[in-house]
Amino acid sequence: MNEKKEYNDVWVFAEIKDHERVHPCALEILGKAREIADDLNQNLVAVVLSLEAEQYLPVIKKHGVDKIIYLSHQNLKHYHERIFTDLVHELIEKYKPSIFLFPSTEVGNALSARLAYRCRTGLVSDVLDLELEEGYADDLLLTDKPAYGGNIHVKIICPKTRPQMCTITPGTFKKKKLEKENIELIEENYHFDEEKIRIKIIGAPTRKDKPSAPLSEAKFVIGGGQGIGSETNFKKLYKLAKFTNGQVGGTRRPIFNDWMPEHLQIGISGETINPNLYLALGISGAIQHVVGITESDTIIAVNTDPNAPIFKTADYCIVADANEILNGLLEHYKVDD
Numbered sequence: 001m002n003e004k005k006e007y008n009d010v011w012v013f014a015e016i017k018d019h020e021r022v023h024p025c026a027l028e029i030l031g032k033a034r035e036i037a038d039d040l041n042q043n044l045v046a047v048v049l050s051l052e053a054e055q056y057l058p059v060i061k062k063h064g065v066d067k068i069i070y071l072s073h074q075n076l077k078h079y080h081e082r083i084f085t086d087l088v089h090e091l092i093e094k095y096k097p098s099i100f101l102f103p104s105t106e107v108g109n110a111l112s113a114r115l116a117y118r119c120r121t122g123l124v125s126d127v128l129d130l131e132l133e134e135g136y137a138d139d140l141l142l143t144d145k146p147a148y149g150g151n152i153h154v155k156i157i158c159p160k161t162r163p164q165m166c167t168i169t170p171g172t173f174k175k176k177k178l179e180k181e182n183i184e185l186i187e188e189n190y191h192f193d194e195e196k197i198r199i200k201i202i203g204a205p206t207r208k209d210k211p212s213a214p215l216s217e218a219k220f221v222i223g224g225g226q227g228i229g230s231e232t233n234f235k236k237l238y239k240l241a242k243f244t245n246g247q248v249g250g251t252r253r254p255i256f257n258d259w260m261p262e263h264l265q266i267g268i269s270g271e272t273i274n275p276n277l278y279l280a281l282g283i284s285g286a287i288q289h290v291v292g293i294t295e296s297d298t299i300i301a302v303n304t305d306p307n308a309p310i311f312k313t314a315d316y317c318i319v320a321d322a323n324e325i326l327n328g329l330l331e332h333y334k335v336d337d
């Protein structure tokens with residue numbers, strides 16, 4: 001078992017998205033990780049692996065880090081399981097972080113799982129909150145995640161091994177801007193035995209090719225549920241979204257009805273959102289949906305049932321036919337039907 005006392009500092013994996021920017025979720029995690037590092041009186045360290053990693057450092061520097069460890073190489077342009085795992089594992093062995101946090105993305109989930117195995121440590125996935133456990137041990141992280149389809153929240157600790165690792169659902173924390181003085185930049189040398197590479201990645205789809213809308217980054221989200229009633233009505237949500245620069249999302253029901261693609265699902269099995277405004281139309285407010293919307297600044301819900309559970313979460317509750325409200329908005333903005 002690894003010796004806990006040797007492990008220090010809070011690390012965040014600063015994933016690079018679509019070869020063009022730091023993943024917003026990594027920046028969100030840095031905000032929360034800063035609080036934890038302050039409480040522990042330890043350093044907050046971002047880890048970046050990329051082609052031309054230097055270009056991402058100015059953005060990361062604005063999010064409260066004390067240090068950035070980075071590796072640059074053309075083989076790091078795309079995520080490669082073997083290369084990334086070997087290189088980051090070496091960094092863990094060299095610097096021994098106490099806590100290592102990853103965005104809950106395809107890359108973050110794949111990499112953290114492999115690293116946890118290599119380090120023989122625990123990994124908690126899709127965490128929705130983090131704090132330090134009081135009165136147990138100084139650096140014991142208490143993670144909170146939904147379980148059993150979101151019906152309960154469980155608290156998980158990793159008391160015996162280090163680093164303590166978890167992946168965090170995008171949209172869980174808010175980005176915080178803070179630039180510390182004298183940030184230490186540590187460039188590590190890329191070295192990897194090419195003989196070990198059995199799979200060569202020659203290309204990957206970019207954000208522009210992907211159908212997924214960046215729901216987790218949207219400032220205004222219009223959510224539709226079963227109460228919208230039909231595909232024809234649901235299409236009006238897109239019209240309103242286009243006009244208002246918003247994004248459409250929704251519950252599991254419109255996916256089952258074939259009104260909406262799966263990647264727009266909000267909730268425990270979909271996206272977590274944190275917009276300035278969430279307009280929930282014809283949505284009952286099942287817990288599996290609500291866990292994905294609680295970080296919204298303001299929630300307006302429209303439902304014909306005055307006892308709909310969504311009203312317990314909403315800031316403004318409108319008991320009305322959602323389609324009437326939708327039609328009224330389209331009329332108000334003079335959006336053609």
Ligand SMILES: Cc1cc2nc3c(=O)[nH]c(=O)nc-3n(C[C@H](O)[C@H](O)[C@H](O)COP(=O)(O)OP(=O)(O)OC[C@H]3O[C@@H](n4cnc5c(N)ncnc54)[C@H](O)[C@@H]3O)c2cc1C
Binds near residue numbers: 226282
């Ligand atoms: C393991 C598991 C994971 C799940 N993951 C998710 C998830 O990630 N996201 C998710 O959303 N769901 C998820 N679900 C499904 C979830 O439990 C609910 O079934 C779903 O969220 C309900 O969707 P809804 O509110 O659109 O439909 P309903 O529950 O059918 O609610 C429809 C609402 O519309 C109202 N209504 C009807 N007509 C009108 C009208 N004209 N105007 C206004 N209101 C009207 C009704 O009063 C009702 O409150 C999951 C379920 C399981 C078991």
